[in-house]
Amino acid sequence: xxxxxxxxxxxxxxxxxxxxxxxxxxxxxxxxxxxxxxxxxxxxxxxxxxxxxxxxxxxxxxxxxxxxx
Numbered sequence: 001x002x003x004x005x006x007x008x009x010x011x012x013x014x015x016x017x018x019x020x021x022x023x024x025x026x027x028x029x030x031x032x033x034x035x036x037x038x039x040x041x042x043x044x045x046x047x048x049x050x051x052x053x054x055x056x057x058x059x060x061x062x063x064x065x066x067x068x069x
């Protein structure tokens with residue numbers, strides 16, 4: 001039998017523990033101030049630069065349209 005979607009997500013994201021796990025290991029980590037959640041690489045997060053370029057061009061076009069009208 002294949003695992004349910006939430007079980008797959010839990011094992012991938014939280015290492016097999018639910019987000020509010022109360023096992024001894026997770027409670028000790030919380031007391032020490034360590035994260036019990038996702039440990040993956042987050043360096044690729046955020047808004048890409050091309051998005052800001054497009055938004056800037058659109059805003060500039062709107063301003064020029066209003067000014068030159």
